[in-house]
Amino acid sequence: MAADRRSAILVCVHLSLTGCAVPTLDLTGKACDAAHPCVAGFECVSGSCVSSAATDGGSLECDAGLGACTPSTTQACGTDIGECQAGSQTCSSDGQWGTCVGSVGPAGEVCDGKDNDCNGGTDEWQSLSTSLCPLQLGVCAGSIQSCWAGEEQPCDEFSYGESYEADRERSCDALDNDCDGQTDEGLDDDADGWGVVVRCTA
Structure with a gap:
């Protein structure tokens, strides 16, 4: 009886693993x-990821926050x-930008009816610069003219303050109330009964 012979045929199959193509992000x-x-290859510039290639040796045009602009363009x-x-x-x-x-x-605010300091207000007293009043001695020191309708107004009792006494001294308070450079001078020297009858000794 003939021997039963079986032939084995080996078939080689070449398998290769091919990766899927993933779009670049x-x-x-x-x-x-x-x-x-940012991930590798990107740099964080003003809160946004920017390709490193764009910042290496090139000119990166970004928003106004970086100070960059397009040459020869103008802006107000x-x-x-x-x-x-x-x-x-x-x-x-x-x-x-040049x-x-x-x-x-803007300039200092003056009394002229205009908005000199460009803040939207006109002749506002907080920043207004006006001329000094004529009297600058005693309690009148530092007094300035008021501004009304774009014009400086003459100084009066309001301008000089509550301690001001026009013409002559009336208070024995060691102050130069009439702003003439003297203190409590001639108080009641006219014997009219106004003020302290005896010489002022304040």
Whole structure:
């Protein structure tokens, strides 16, 4: 009986593992901070992830917060409020805004019916600079003229304060109430019964 022979045929199969193609994830503009840094290849610039390639040796044009701009472009600067006038500035070749040209800035507020300090108010007393009153001795020291309707007003008892006494001294208080450089002078020397009858000894 013939031997039963069986032939074995080996078939080699070459298997290869091919990975799936994953689209590149663009992280440009992704929010970032110290606690949430950008991935490798990106840098955190003003709170947004920016490709490192864009910041290495190139010119990165970003928003105004970085001070960058497009060369030769212009923009308004300053303000048009009150007496101020806006100007313009031009972006230089290195992407930086130049000096503001043609602008008129704020000045000290004076009594003229205009908004000199460009804050939206006119002749506001908190920052107003007016002329000194004629009398500057005694209790009148530092007195200034008031402003009304854009014009400085003559000084009066209100301007000089509650301790001011016009014409002559009437109070024995060791003050120069009539602002003539003397204190309690001639008080009741006319014997009219006004004030202290005896010489003032305040």
